[in-house]
Amino acid sequence: MKSLIICCLLLLTLIADHAPAGNPYYDFPETIIAHSQDNIKNGTLSQLLAICGYYRESMQYEDSLGAVKLSLASYKVTAAKPVIINEAGKYRFLLINEAHNRPQHRLFTKSLLKELYAKGYRVFMAEGIQQGNTLSAKGYPVSTDGRLLNEPNYASLLRYARKLGYKIYAYEYEPPKQTWDDSIKLDQYGSMKYLSYEPKDSMSVIRNKNGEITWLHYTSVREEQQAANIVKVMKENPGARFVIHVGYAHLQECCYMMTSQLKTLLNQEDVFTINQTNLDERRTILDTATGDIVSRPFFYLLKYKDQHKFYRNAEGGAVDLNVFNAQLKDSLNRPGYLWMDVEKRFPYYIPASQLKDGPCIYSAYDAAEYAAEGSNTIAKDVICVKNVNAAPPLLLYKGNYTIVKKMQDGSYSSFTANIP
Incomplete structure (x- = not known):
């Protein structure tokens, strides 16, 4: 009996290790921030947070704007x-x-x-x-x-x-090349000019005393x-x-x-x-x-x-x-802009049985696309659930879905859902 239990545990471990992975862009906010410190000032960190649905968090890394x-x-x-x-x-x-x-x-x-x-x-x-x-x-x-x-x-x-x-x-x-040939430091605040000799190209990045980008100039x-x-x-x-x-x-x-x-x-x-x-x-x-x-x-x-x-x-x-952008209120703990989609979305609440390992990332993929593309698939929606008692819903279009669950230890599992 003990041998059988050990075998079952090993099998479950192997299944977990080989569970289909989700798109690696969808991660926990603290992980994205920790891995992207060098990208704060050029806007990439803000973009990466937005990709995963951390809209409010992404705005914290933007420059302030006057009235x-x-x-x-x-x-x-x-x-x-x-x-x-x-x-x-x-x-x-x-x-x-x-x-x-x-x-x-x-x-x-x-x-x-x-x-x-x-x-x-x-x-x-x-x-x-x-x-x-x-x-x-x-x-x-x-x-x-x-x-x-x-x-x-x-x-x-x-x-x-x-x-x-x-x-x-x-x-x-x-x-043809993704890097600059040379760079020149312009001041003590980190302003730089980047140069390419062939083909001839350049970019100037001007920063203020706080390190914020105030001007970009490209050829x-x-x-x-x-x-x-x-x-x-x-x-x-x-x-x-x-x-x-x-x-x-x-x-x-x-x-x-x-x-x-x-x-x-x-x-x-x-x-x-x-x-x-x-x-x-x-x-x-x-x-x-x-x-x-x-x-x-x-x-x-x-x-x-x-x-x-x-x-x-x-x-x-x-x-x-x-265009003056709308200031939309959040609803069901989801960004307000999701409700302005011209294609109708339906709230899908994660089953209680799938919430027990939180905090987790849940990314919902078109089932056919995911079967063909695996972790290269782009999700229809993504949520991060930290409080299982206040889990926001996924907002999904009609269709069949594979929902991939990512745990904090980096492991994955998946389950299916249908929006009729």
Whole structure:
């Protein structure tokens, strides 16, 4: 009997050791922070936390932003989406940006796609997609298609675009080498200039006395090549309209930024640019006429009451529209932005029998994708449960799921779920 028990224990140990693993991007917040200390100031840590769903934690590693002051008496509050859809019919290219640690920007772009498709938009391009990806071959994104895509809402954006009928392309410039040849220290605060001799390229990073990045300057190599890649895709799709989901200031229609380079290649054809990043939910919007803080229950624009023009924030650069991000309340201990998804989600509570080993990470994968890709699969949703008595639900679309559970010791187990 003792021998039988020992054999059973050994078998269970072997099964646990060989349990299918989850995507390694989905980890405990303290582990991500401990492994990413060198990435705090360049924004990568904030992005890694957002990938795993630690939205509030990710904001702790962002620079502080001053209040935006304006007089609401001069403006009319207008929902952003109807204006964007109406204006989009006038253009061949619609470009909208994101902050890489803001999943709600991906969901807002997602909310536009169906109506844009009806307007003739047929190609979707995104900065987060790497060249050489397998999206077309597999029909869904995988971890190696781009680091940012591991954030479940980014992958959801791509899956939804494909479901609507969009052709999906990468446009990112990937230099032949990934490191700089040389660097020059500019001051005692850690400001640096990085140099590449062949091809000629450089980047300057200016920091203040607190070590915070206050200015980034690139030469135009990346911007030019991104624009050239977009034009190449355009030539492959004559007659199409294009939705391009870009990062940060690449959106600007001035200086050497990508959109400016694109317009040059298009003989100054006008394009439609929408900035989501400079008026995010952390910014305080102060009404100078009343002294009140302006509420933001939805994504909106401010339109001048006596003109056909919209508010432009100088920090947003040369763009057509600046979107005021919604300040959404959390619900069921999940970020409020998840509830604005145009595809309906359903709360799924982890069974009590699966909560006993907490704290744990639970990542929910499409069952068919996980069977094919294993740990290279991108989850539909991820949660971290630290208090088993207040476990938040996964928010899942209809379908069959493999839910992978990661314990603090790094071991994995899995179980299945169905959302009918």
